Amino acid sequence: MQAAELFEQDIKPPEVARRLRVSPKSAYQWQQMWRDGGVQALVSRGSSGSRCRLSPRCLEKLAAYLDEGPAAHGWVEDQVWTAARVATLIGRKFHVSYSVSGATRLMHRLGFSPQVPARRVAERDEQAVTVWKEATWAEVKEPGRRAGATSASRTRRASRDDRPKDAPGAGADAPRR
The missing domain is CATH 1.10.286 (GTP Cyclohydrolase I; Chain A, domain 1)
Known part of the structure; x- marks a missing residue:
């Protein structure tokens, strides 16, 4: 206007x-x-794109299902809602097919965000992992290289003086090209 x-x-x-x-x-x-x-x-004709295939009542139910968490709907390995899981949940509960990207948009509309699950076992003992890292890993880990022991530059060749005497080309007077 x-x-x-x-x-x-x-x-x-x-x-x-x-x-x-x-x-x-x-x-x-x-x-x-x-x-x-x-x-x-x-005058505006409304938003473009396809209409939402879930009624307002179904959207309320979906939000309630999402609040219950993934474990309540069969995903016990971790507690995150991925877009693929939400698309599957919509298909199971409402018999409506949604793509992963459509499920993502729907989640955002409801105030949720899809998450990428961490690849961890649900029974993981964080205290035992911390103890292992502090005690065992410190013993097993190799010490790092000394600073300056090697050159990280690809354009600068090592000096001939640093070569072992029996290395190939160690006795050559002129550099190879």
């Missing part, structure tokens, strides 16, 4: 586009629609 008011004031489409933060192409299209059909032609 703001565009129609601006067009009525003889403001040009590029200026309308700048003021309303849209592309000039959209402003020119709106101006043409406004000329052909007046203010009514600029």
